[in-house]
Amino acid sequence: MKTLRDIWLIFQRHMLLMLRSPLWVFLGVAQPIVYLALFAPLLKPALASLDSGSMATAYRIYVPGMLVAVALGGGLYVGFGLLGEIASGVVERARVTPVSRYALVLGRSLRDVVAVLVQSAIITLLSLPLGLFVRIGDLLLAYALLALISLTSSAISYGIAIRVSNPNVLGQVINNVAQPLMLLSGTLLPIALAPLWLRRVADWNPYSWAVSGMRALFAGHSGDPAVWRSLVIMGGLVVVSLAWSARLFARSVR
Amino acid sequence: MNEAVIQAEGRAAGRAEGRAMIEARGLRKSFQTRKRGKTTAVDAVVGIDLRVEAGEIFGFLGPNGAGKTTTLRMFATLLPPDGGEAVIAGADLLRKPAEVRRAIGYIAQGGGTWDDVTARQELVLQARMHGIGKAEAQRRAAQSLEAFELADYGDRNCKTYSGGQRRRVDIALGVVHRPKVVFLDEPTTGLDPQSRAHMWDMVRKLREEGMTVFLTTHYLDEADALCDRIAIIDAGRIVAEGTPAALKREISGDVVTVRVAAADAEQVGAAQSTAAQSTAAQVTTAQKAADLLAAEPYARSAEARDNGELRLAVDVGESAIPRIMRTLESAGIELSTIELHRPTLDDVFFAKTGRSLRES
Ligand SMILES: Nc1ncnc2c1ncn2[C@@H]1O[C@H](COP(=O)(O)OP(=O)(O)OP(=O)(O)O)[C@@H](O)[C@H]1O
Numbered sequence: 001m002k003t004l005r006d007i008w009l010i011f012q013r014h015m016l017l018m019l020r021s022p023l024w025v026f027l028g029v030a031q032p033i034v035y036l037a038l039f040a041p042l043l044k045p046a047l048a049s050l051d052s053g054s055m056a057t058a059y060r061i062y063v064p065g066m067l068v069a070v071a072l073g074g075g076l077y078v079g080f081g082l083l084g085e086i087a088s089g090v091v092e093r094a095r096v097t098p099v100s101r102y103a104l105v106l107g108r109s110l111r112d113v114v115a116v117l118v119q120s121a122i123i124t125l126l127s128l129p130l131g132l133f134v135r136i137g138d139l140l141l142a143y144a145l146l147a148l149i150s151l152t153s154s155a156i157s158y159g160i161a162i163r164v165s166n167p168n169v170l171g172q173v174i175n176n177v178a179q180p181l182m183l184l185s186g187t188l189l190p191i192a193l194a195p196l197w198l199r200r201v202a203d204w205n206p207y208s209w210a211v212s213g214m215r216a217l218f219a220g221h222s223g224d225p226a227v228w229r230s231l232v233i234m235g236g237l238v239v240v241s242l243a244w245s246a247r248l249f250a251r252s253v254r
Numbered sequence: 255m256n257e258a259v260i261q262a263e264g265r266a267a268g269r270a271e272g273r274a275m276i277e278a279r280g281l282r283k284s285f286q287t288r289k290r291g292k293t294t295a296v297d298a299v300v301g302i303d304l305r306v307e308a309g310e311i312f313g314f315l316g317p318n319g320a321g322k323t324t325t326l327r328m329f330a331t332l333l334p335p336d337g338g339e340a341v342i343a344g345a346d347l348l349r350k351p352a353e354v355r356r357a358i359g360y361i362a363q364g365g366g367t368w369d370d371v372t373a374r375q376e377l378v379l380q381a382r383m384h385g386i387g388k389a390e391a392q393r394r395a396a397q398s399l400e401a402f403e404l405a406d407y408g409d410r411n412c413k414t415y416s417g418g419q420r421r422r423v424d425i426a427l428g429v430v431h432r433p434k435v436v437f438l439d440e441p442t443t444g445l446d447p448q449s450r451a452h453m454w455d456m457v458r459k460l461r462e463e464g465m466t467v468f469l470t471t472h473y474l475d476e477a478d479a480l481c482d483r484i485a486i487i488d489a490g491r492i493v494a495e496g497t498p499a500a501l502k503r504e505i506s507g508d509v510v511t512v513r514v515a516a517a518d519a520e521q522v523g524a525a526q527s528t529a530a531q532s533t534a535a536q537v538t539t540a541q542k543a544a545d546l547l548a549a550e551p552y553a554r555s556a557e558a559r560d561n562g563e564l565r566l567a568v569d570v571g572e573s574a575i576p577r578i579m580r581t582l583e584s585a586g587i588e589l590s591t592i593e594l595h596r597p598t599l600d601d602v603f604f605a606k607t608g609r610s611l612r613e614s
């Protein structure tokens with residue numbers, strides 16, 4: 001109960017700050033939209049080998065991958081903001097209060113979830129006139145999955161930021177984590193196109209499972225086992241990553 | 255001796271029956287730093303023992319890097335000690351950190367506010383993070399703005415504040431939940447003299463409201479004027495502890511410097527004396543005076559210097575001066591100046607460490 005209240009407190013503060021400067025939320029969708037407009041047509045022949053080959057199908061495969069890329073890629077960089085907050089002393093001030101340490105991470109991560117969901121809604125809406133079709137129930141479930149993905153990526157990013165603590169090094173570390181995770185999850189190109197050995201490697205990437213779940217939902221196959229598998233895997237990862245970074249928060253923030 | 259000093263010493267004398275708010279034994283901390291692959295340990299705090307009574311303003315005086323912030327961060331549950339133990343407001347620092355956090359306020363050396371949020375919003379959130387309900391938090395925020403003379407700026411974003419205003423916001427944030435103990439890390443560093451005096455008043459007000467204040471400083475005058483009791487810390491160790499007045503008295507009592515007039519200065523001057531001759535005459539007279547005064551009961555020691563000066567260590571300067579003058583007069587020695595020098599905390603620091611706090 002107290003933890004929930006604390007989470008709400010921290011979340012409110014970060015929402016307030018985000019609403020004060022909402023620009024970056026919109027800047028965050030600029031690149032995905034360019035990709036959507038330019039790359040999807042380019043990829044159509046490649047994607048066609050997987051399905052009937054219509055433009056609508058291309059977007060059905062491309063948009064869910066794009067959304068995971070936004071949730072995963074965007075989330076992994078939120079640690080930079082935390083380093084700024086640590087330097088300003090606001091994190092330390094919170095740590096001397098009895099506020100829940102989970103709230104300090106989760107309150108921030110939930111703000112990141114809101115940002116990702118807003119961005120996802122914009123991308124989805126812009127894809128509709130391009131021929132994307134998705135049932136509302138499937139879409140909501142997809143957004144729930146996106147929220148979980150976003151929670152994991154931001155918790156991981158906060159954890160790495162606390163461990164690394166130097167903003168220059170943080171950029172390197174995040175890039176080195178983000179690139180394999182993104183490439184080996186088939187966010188932009190379906191992993192099904194990859195050779196077998198690469199697919200085996202990708203099986204070890206939880207986000208690859210998340211992308212499969214997302215594509216199943218956008219294809220209208222909500223009963224596909226990929227859907228519940230992705231939800232379970234992401235749910236588990238949420239618990240682990242939050243526990244990890246909350247512990248770091250409690251122990252080692254300077 | 256002024257009233258504040260008497261009060262402070264009274265409080266210190268009442269230590270035995272006082273209630274300890276902070277009690278530390280053997281607290282220590284070293285940091286591992288890595289440089290070109292080699293790890294070296296910095297012993298920031300080597301072993302702190304201290305006891306602070308309820309209602310005291312206790313000062314931690316020390317030069318840069320002495321370990322003040324490190325000690326404070328350990329007390330504030332921000333840094334786990336490598337060894338030792340402490341009890342703060344009745345709660346064990348190592349076993350019950352959450353309880354300690356409920357009882358304390360901590361104001362960091364660099365403060366800490368969000369740029370794009372107002373002081374009022376910060377105060378409300380801070381109170382709520384301490385578990386205070388929404389309506390009460392808003393009431394306290396309004397009160398704090400009033401008490402710290404921030405009412406006029408309370409609804410402006412924190413990034414627009416001046417240094418003094420910002421520091422007042424920091425302190426208001428640290429005490430909005432009315433803690434039993436407040437840790438203030440260098441409350442006045444970087445403030446102009448007027449803001450500093452203002453800040454001292456606010457710190458005294460916190461004590462009047464029943465809080466125990468533990469502050470760090472490297473200003474001698476601040477330790478002297480504001481603190482009931484101080485500990486001098488150097489290289490992670492407490493080298494002296496007591497009321498400022500007692501510490502200074504412990505050093506040497508007061509020092510009286512007497513300069514004797516050059517004997518028969520007029521005649522010698524007429525006879526084209528050199529400056530050296532005149533000084534030599536002065537030194538002889540000073541030596542004579544020193545021998546004379548050393549025999550007096552109020553003088554601890556008397557020493558003539560080779561510039562014609564005479565230094566006397568006495569217990570209480572004010573009562574010694576008239577007696578010195580009488581003694582010299584009856585011996586026919588004329589004096590040109592007499593000066594009373596009270597030992598400062600810097601003299602205390604010098605006596606304990608061999609360095610001056612002003613230089614370090
Ligand atoms: N995180 C850290 N890592 C390594 N060394 C540290 C760390 N924090 C402090 N130190 C070292 O410990 C020593 C004590 O530092 P501390 O900050 O406690 O000094 P201080 O008395 O507060 O000084 P100042 O008056 O400059 O604030 C210094 O030598 C400092 O360099």
Ligand SMILES: [Mg+2]
Binds near residue numbers: 322323324363439
């Ligand atoms: Mg310091």
